Amino acid sequence: MDDPQRIARERLACDLTNNRTSPPPGVYCAGTFDTWLCWPHTRANATAFQRCPGFVPGFSTDLLAHKECTADGTWWRHPDSGRPWSNYTTCVKPEDDVSEVIALYQTGYSLSLVALLLSLAILSYFKSLRCARITVHINLFASFALNNALWLAWYGLVVDSADTLRASPLWCRALNAVLQYALLTNYTWMLCEGLYLHTVLVSAFVSERRLVRALLGAGWLLPLPSAVVHAARRGLADEPLCWADDGAPRPELAVLVCATVLLNVAFLCNIVRVLCTKLRAGGGAGVARPSATALHALRATCLLAPLLGVQYLLTPCRPARDSSWWLVYEYVSAITTSLQGLCVAILYCFCNGEVLAQLRRKWRILTFRTRTNSTTNTTVSFVRSGGPGGGEDKV
Structure with a gap:
C-alpha cells in the first residue's frame, strides 16, 4: 500500500496534473498528494471528493473520501496530529465496519x-x-x-x-x-x-x-x-x-x-x-x-x-x-x-479447591490473628489433599 515506487510515481503525476490545472478564483487550497490520493485545487470553504483507493484493505472504491479546505485557504488539520488530514473514514461500508x-x-x-x-x-x-x-x-x-x-x-x-x-x-x-x-x-x-x-x-x-x-x-x-x-x-x-x-x-x-x-x-x-x-x-x-x-x-x-x-x-x-x-x-x-x-x-x-482452601485459611488468619487459643488453631488448620509434592493431580 505504501510502496515507495507507487508513491513517487503518483506524486509526480499529481504535481503535473495540478500544475496544468488553473486554480479557482479567490482564496483556495493548493492541490496536493497525501501518499494515497491526488487532491485538486479547491476553493476556500469547500470540500474535495475522490474515490476511495482500492489498494487499502477494507476500502470500497464505490465510496468517496473527502478533504476540506478551510476559509483561509489551508487544508484542514487534524487536532491530534496537527497535520493536514484527508478523511478516509467514509471508505468502509457500514456492513464492513x-x-x-x-x-x-x-x-x-x-x-x-x-x-x-x-x-x-x-x-x-x-x-x-x-x-x-x-x-x-x-x-x-x-x-x-x-x-x-x-x-x-x-x-x-x-x-x-x-x-x-x-x-x-x-x-x-x-x-x-x-x-x-x-x-x-x-x-x-x-x-x-x-x-x-x-x-x-x-x-x-x-x-x-x-x-x-x-x-x-x-x-x-x-x-x-x-x-x-x-x-x-x-x-x-x-x-x-x-x-x-x-x-x-x-x-x-x-x-x-x-x-x-x-x-x-x-x-x-x-x-x-x-x-x-x-x-x-x-x-x-x-x-x-x-x-x-x-x-x-x-x-x-x-x-x-x-x-x-x-x-x-x-x-x-x-x-x-x-x-x-x-x-x-x-x-x-x-x-x-x-x-x-x-x-x-x-x-x-x-x-480451584486448593486455591480456595488457601484463601479461606489466609482470610481466617487475618480475621482471627489476635486469638491464640487451640480452638482458633484448629479452625485455621489446612489439610493438604496430597503429599509433600503439592497434592494429588486432579483434572
Whole structure:
C-alpha cells in the first residue's frame, strides 16, 4: 500500500496534473498528494471528493473520501496530529465496519488480563500450592497475559491510529512480530497442558521435574522459529500497514497452530477414555453406571476444552468478507478468543479447591490473628489433599 515506487510515481503525476490545472478564483487550497490520493485545487470553504483507493484493505472504491479546505485557504488539520488530514473514514461500508468487533476484543482482553494477573499473583503468593501442575498453569496464564497485553497495545497504539498504519514505523512492525510470538506461545502452552495431563494420567511412572523442564523449553522456545521466519518474510517483503492484513494464514504460523490444536484434540479424547475406564474400574459392580460415567466424562471434557483450546475447532477457517456469515464468525471469534484467559483463570484458579482452601485459611488468619487459643488453631488448620509434592493431580 505504501510502496515507495507507487508513491513517487503518483506524486509526480499529481504535481503535473495540478500544475496544468488553473486554480479557482479567490482564496483556495493548493492541490496536493497525501501518499494515497491526488487532491485538486479547491476553493476556500469547500470540500474535495475522490474515490476511495482500492489498494487499502477494507476500502470500497464505490465510496468517496473527502478533504476540506478551510476559509483561509489551508487544508484542514487534524487536532491530534496537527497535520493536514484527508478523511478516509467514509471508505468502509457500514456492513464492513468492525469497530464493534474491535471493542468486543478490547473488552474481553481487558477482563481476561485482570483475571490472569490476579490468578498469577495468587498462585505465586501461596508457596504451598507449588507443584508441577500449578507450574504449568502459571506459565499458561503468563502466556495468555502477555498475549492479551500486547493485543491491547496493538489496538490502542496501531489500529486506532491511521497515521501510524500509514507510516508503518519500525516499532509497530516490531510490536506485530512480538505479538505473533506471544500468540504462538498460547498454543504451545495449551499443548504443554495437554501433554502434561496425558502423561500424568497414562504413564504411571514419570519424573515430573524432568517433564516440567521439557515443557518449559517447549512452551517458550518452540514458537521462536515460526515467529522469526514470519517476521523475516514480512520484513524482506517490506509489507505496509505495520504488517496488519486480512490475508490468508501464513503457513509458518498456521502449521504450528493446527498441529497443537489437533494434538490436544487427540490428548483430550484419550484423557476422557482413560477417565471413563478408571471410573468404571473404581466404581465396582452396580455403582459405576454408564450414565454416571458419561456424566463424569462430559464434565471433564467441558473443563478441559478451554484449557486445551479445543474451541478453536469451531472457527477453523475465516470466511470471505462478502460471506453472509462473516460478521457472525467475527463476533464468535472475538468472544471465544478474548475471553479464553478469563475462562481458564476462573476454572483453574478461582474455582480451584486448593486455591480456595488457601484463601479461606489466609482470610481466617487475618480475621482471627489476635486469638491464640487451640480452638482458633484448629479452625485455621489446612489439610493438604496430597503429599509433600503439592497434592494429588486432579483434572
